[in-house]
Amino acid sequence: MSTSRLELIALPGLPLVQPGDDLAGLIDAGMAAAGLSLAAGDVLVLAQKIVSKANGRIVDLRTIAPSPRAVELAAAVSKDPRMVELILSEAVEVVAHRPGVLVVEHNIGVVVANAGIDHSNVEQADGSENVLLLPEDPDADCRTLRRSMADRHGVDIAVVINDSVGRAWRNGTVGLALGSAGLPALWDLRGDVDLFGRTLEVSQQALADELASAASLVQGQGDEGYPVVLIRGLEFPVDDQTARALLRPREEDMFR
Amino acid sequence: MSTSRLELIALPGLPLVQPGDDLAGLIDAGMAAAGLSLAAGDVLVLAQKIVSKANGRIVDLRTIAPSPRAVELAAAVSKDPRMVELILSEAVEVVAHRPGVLVVEHNIGVVVANAGIDHSNVEQADGSENVLLLPEDPDADCRTLRRSMADRHGVDIAVVINDSVGRAWRNGTVGLALGSAGLPALWDLRGDVDLFGRTLEVSQQALADELASAASLVQGQGDEGYPVVLIRGLEFPVDDQTARALLRPREEDMFR
Numbered sequence: 001m002s003t004s005r006l007e008l009i010a011l012p013g014l015p016l017v018q019p020g021d022d023l024a025g026l027i028d029a030g031m032a033a034a035g036l037s038l039a040a041g042d043v044l045v046l047a048q049k050i051v052s053k054a055n056g057r058i059v060d061l062r063t064i065a066p067s068p069r070a071v072e073l074a075a076a077v078s079k080d081p082r083m084v085e086l087i088l089s090e091a092v093e094v095v096a097h098r099p100g101v102l103v104v105e106h107n108i109g110v111v112v113a114n115a116g117i118d119h120s121n122v123e124q125a126d127g128s129e130n131v132l133l134l135p136e137d138p139d140a141d142c143r144t145l146r147r148s149m150a151d152r153h154g155v156d157i158a159v160v161i162n163d164s165v166g167r168a169w170r171n172g173t174v175g176l177a178l179g180s181a182g183l184p185a186l187w188d189l190r191g192d193v194d195l196f197g198r199t200l201e202v203s204q205q206a207l208a209d210e211l212a213s214a215a216s217l218v219q220g221q222g223d224e225g226y227p228v229v230l231i232r233g234l235e236f237p238v239d240d241q242t243a244r245a246l247l248r249p250r251e252e253d254m255f256r
Numbered sequence: 257m258s259t260s261r262l263e264l265i266a267l268p269g270l271p272l273v274q275p276g277d278d279l280a281g282l283i284d285a286g287m288a289a290a291g292l293s294l295a296a297g298d299v300l301v302l303a304q305k306i307v308s309k310a311n312g313r314i315v316d317l318r319t320i321a322p323s324p325r326a327v328e329l330a331a332a333v334s335k336d337p338r339m340v341e342l343i344l345s346e347a348v349e350v351v352a353h354r355p356g357v358l359v360v361e362h363n364i365g366v367v368v369a370n371a372g373i374d375h376s377n378v379e380q381a382d383g384s385e386n387v388l389l390l391p392e393d394p395d396a397d398c399r400t401l402r403r404s405m406a407d408r409h410g411v412d413i414a415v416v417i418n419d420s421v422g423r424a425w426r427n428g429t430v431g432l433a434l435g436s437a438g439l440p441a442l443w444d445l446r447g448d449v450d451l452f453g454r455t456l457e458v459s460q461q462a463l464a465d466e467l468a469s470a471a472s473l474v475q476g477q478g479d480e481g482y483p484v485v486l487i488r489g490l491e492f493p494v495d496d497q498t499a500r501a502l503l504r505p506r507e508e509d510m511f512r
Binding site: 003004005006007009010012096097098101103111164167168169170171172173174175186187204205206207210211213214216217218220226234245246247248253254255256 | 259260261262263264265266268352353354357359366367420423424425426427428429430431432442443460461462463465466467469470472473474476482490501502503504509510511512
């Protein structure tokens, strides 16, 4: 990869996203507001929350009847049983838990605290207790947006959906790729050589995750948030591989 | 954080670093070659390998006599006993292992495969088997460079030392902060509110790790590597906190 200069631009002026909104149209408006046109090789990074909202992944906790298993687990981790029910319904398995936190393998394969379900940045009305779930198929959402941008602008771009997630061993959250399209999410450097002609030891770079973290630097998280970031200057081959390539198969994982 | 536009620039033309080299001088030359001057608020991200080399953290495996424990463990994980001896001497504890990989808590607190010891990008001569160890105190190296740049240029900058590391649950490596100075490595968002005025749930952002990953996008890993990246445009308060703040205390860690 010979990228040596990269620009990250948060798109200004995006309105609050509502279920059913057309993200491609909103992004076009944001690009225009920034005085920019999409170019081949651009990468768009979208915050999970706007994709989930556009997809209508909003659930009112008042509609959830917790199962006996959820009630039991909720007591063990001191959480709302309805939330635990929702987390379990979004998860393949519980990886670890302690008071306040259920770390699960989400249905989309990502290992994430509380199934990525968020109270923040969700509109409430009439005493509702709305929470936001992760997209059901973020790779597909990325592919759809990528095709849509090719149709609208005649350029081949890449798309990443990111979220802020916790990790093993380290404090704080980093941006992680829930989905991607159009770039090698797991960049294979095997066969490349080092400065002295020997084969590289570090051989697979989690490109989509690094883009997700980079974008997070300009997205912010609160009321100043910029949910869409344009990354310009990255050199990469078009690739059908998606963020699924970043999921380590359970049988190869030493940490669950 | 109101950062909305960020630029990452890999400094061109840095020579191969040798033990004892003055990194501040090399970086000044790289900045000049790029036609740039350091400005207040700039962040410099340095690849671990050049800091380790400047610090002389090179060991010839031929000088290592493995202990009985290293020999035993080496057989279990199919590794060179001398390498295992070095890994153990760099580590506080072995967190997990399997053939080819020893995941340890390094003396500097980071959980990392094979203690971050690397064969790649190290010069060899006369049949030597040189490997490169992590810096002994990367936070101190960052502070030193930060002060040095303040003395040379009269500007307050931040410094991060990054390395490409593997993770639990996910394939591929990402840039991680081994050390930092001059910025809040763990950015505390507690007390901030969301779009609707409610307190944020995701409350601590691993800022130094996200900068480390972002820089990795332009550093490359092989013969085209750019070990120093300038990040310009980030808005952050000067802070005494270092990358140590990113280390989760063992007793709070669910994954070891």
